[in-house]
Amino acid sequence: MTNNEKIKPSNSKKICYAKPNHIDTIFEIEKKCFPGIIGYSKNQLSYLISHTNSICLIEKIGKIVRAFLIINYRKNCLLGRIVTIDVDPAFQNQGIGLRLLESGEADMKQRGMRWSQLEVSETNKSAIALYQKTGYIFKEKIEDYYESMQQGTCDALRMIKPLY
Numbered sequence: 001m002t003n004n005e006k007i008k009p010s011n012s013k014k015i016c017y018a019k020p021n022h023i024d025t026i027f028e029i030e031k032k033c034f035p036g037i038i039g040y041s042k043n044q045l046s047y048l049i050s051h052t053n054s055i056c057l058i059e060k061i062g063k064i065v066r067a068f069l070i071i072n073y074r075k076n077c078l079l080g081r082i083v084t085i086d087v088d089p090a091f092q093n094q095g096i097g098l099r100l101l102e103s104g105e106a107d108m109k110q111r112g113m114r115w116s117q118l119e120v121s122e123t124n125k126s127a128i129a130l131y132q133k134t135g136y137i138f139k140e141k142i143e144d145y146y147e148s149m150q151q152g153t154c155d156a157l158r159m160i161k162p163l164y
């Protein structure tokens with residue numbers, strides 16, 4: 001090895017676009033984040049990470065994927081939609097969600113978006129706290145937005161943030 005060769009530390013943190021082969025890990029994180037609740041299916045996530053209108057960012061340390069964020073973009077629309085953000089419960093409360101959200105917003109800005117919008121269950125206090133902390137404000141309440149066999153329906157808060 002020469003002095004010019006760089007050794008990449010195995011614990012290096014990085015946020016990058018997901019590849020199709022990340023689907024299993026992404027689905028595992030989704031199931032851990034929403035145990036017993038019908039979250040996104042593997043097929044839905046697979047579609048979202050490979051569809052041209054969506055991007056999926058992952059946060060990794062070495063080869064371990066710890067979190068992901070999916071954004072949907074629509075043609076002729078200046079509003080990026082956060083579909084979901086999931087941090088593996090083993091790594092929550094370490095600032096990963098915040099960094100991933102900021103990276104997602106940077107991606108939106110690069111694509112010329114003026115607004116970021118998302119929906120969150122009105123009972124999801126940790127996610128609401130994260131969104132409020134980063135500047136999202138309440139836009140409207142959507143009744144019965146989430147539906148699951150086990151828990152019936154649940155209202156969502158639609159939140160929005162200007163990106164300029």
Ligand SMILES: CC(C)(COP(=O)(O)OP(=O)(O)OC[C@H]1O[C@@H](n2cnc3c(N)ncnc32)[C@H](O)[C@@H]1OP(=O)(O)O)[C@@H](O)C(=O)NCCC(=O)NCCS
Nearest residue numbers: 033085086087092093094095096097098120126127129130
């Ligand atoms: C919501 C979620 C993405 C937050 O990610 P995270 O990496 O744990 O959050 P961070 O460590 O980056 O925290 C950033 C801020 O969010 C807020 N926050 C995060 N977790 C919180 C909790 N359990 N209680 C209260 N506030 C919380 C705080 O304001 C925090 O800032 P602070 O640490 O300075 O107080 C994560 O808890 C998660 O994946 N939850 C399950 C999936 C989910 O509900 N996703 C949202 C779908 S809409």
